[in-house]
Amino acid sequence: MIGLGRMGAGMSRRLHRAGVRVVGYDPNPEARARLAQDGIETVDRLEALVAALKPPRTVWLMVPAGDPVDQVLAQLAPLLAAGDLIVEGGNSYYRDTLRRAETLQARGLLFADVGVSGGLWGEREGYGLMAGGPPEAIERLRPILERLAPGPDRGWVHAGPVGAGHFVKMVHNGIEYALMQAYAEGFALLKAKAPFQLDLAAIAEAWRHGTIIRSFLLDLIAGVLREDAALADIAPVVADSGEGRWTVQEAVDLGVPVDTIAAALFRRFASQDPERYGDRLLAALRHAFGGHPVQRAAS
Structure with a gap:
């Protein structure tokens, strides 16, 4: 796992608790230290990350969309070998994903894009995952997707070829x-x-149960209004x-x-x-x- 921001850290912890070995890298020492406190192995260089993984490797990126993704891939790709799999889990534009896939495939690397939903609650309740990529890449990813999702048979989908995951997200x-x-x-x-x-908080709480408009977003609204219905400080x-x-x-x-x-x-x-x-x-x-x-x- 590269990029231990809040989402990446939560995903790493969920996999770790499920018995999946995770090696994390982030250029920020504080981010690495927080994850190490949870018993997850971390490294301070991309070279060390690649060396710590047994071939064929699976490297999952969780970094901000745009140039940061290209910068990480430029550093990471030369360190990997044919048959290794790179998974791009950030909110990238699908057209960028198609371009990156073509470059990586020319190196003999597998590539998959996975749109991730769930926010801060995903670590506890499971993430919604929308995967794009060739069947062999998704089959290799299946055990990870099944553990990140709310259940092995729900909450994730192989949406289509490379780019489809980010398009659906x-x-x-x-x-x-x-x-x-x-x-x-x-x-x-x-x-x-x-x-x-x-009483907006009471109405939101009532709407959460039995109504047609109940949803996870409404659950969050009820919690927000319970804390401060006036929202004066926002x-x-x-x-x-x-x-x-x-x-x-x-x-x-x-x-x-x-x-x-x-x-x-x-x-x-x-x-x-x-x-x-x-x-x-x-x-x-x-x-x-x-x-x-x-x-x-x-x-």
């Missing part, structure tokens, strides 16, 4: 954007009905990881309407804009054509 995250936005809008509407003095800024953008871009390329996902993505963009120039212009226009009052910004 991309769409998964696009759906996640839309679901989160729907919940957020619904609870905002409940909060706005001040005369009813609605800034209304919602980041986007990039996968929502890729989902919408792919939908444009394929001519598939994804209205709700696109709206959720654009709402996140709006939350990140401290200037809100478009809204300022709208206010100015209403004043210009209708004489409507304009609220002046504090200086």
Whole structure:
């Protein structure tokens, strides 16, 4: 396992508890130390990682998408031998995955991409895994996938050839954007009905059981509202990881309407804009054509 961030560390611990030997590498000594405290073997160099694994090796990457993946692969690939398997488990763009697979296959290396869902809860409850790659790579990975998933026969899928795992995870995250936005809008509407003095935490807890809209996301909402229903200390800024953008871009390329996902993505963009120039212009226009009052910004 390369990259012992929160997700990688949680996956490593879950495999370790299942009896799978894990050797972890991270350039950050503190990350290695935290994992070593759990009894997991760690090394301080990629060369040591490769030397610690018995051929044919399986090396699973959990590093941020983009250039970091290419940088790690450039260092790692020359250290491996034909028949070794590299698994890319980060949130990479599937088109990057296709490019990387072609380069690695030219070296005789097997390559698989696995989209991973589950966040901080995956270590305890199991991860959702969407794998792409040739059948021989997935068969080699099967024991690992079965132990990382909620069960050997559920929560993971061989989605298709190389690139399919990250493509399916991309769409998964696009759906996640839309679901989160729907919940957020619904609870905002409940909060706005001040005369009813609605207990949002109690409503979320009730909705978790028996209703059509129950879900893991709703479980998390109930927990958040139980702690602080006002959310006064939370800034209304919602980041986007990039996968929502890729989902919408792919939908444009394929001519598939994804209205709700696109709206959720654009709402996140709006939350990140401290200037809100478009809204300022709208206010100015209403004043210009209708004489409507304009609220002046504090200086």
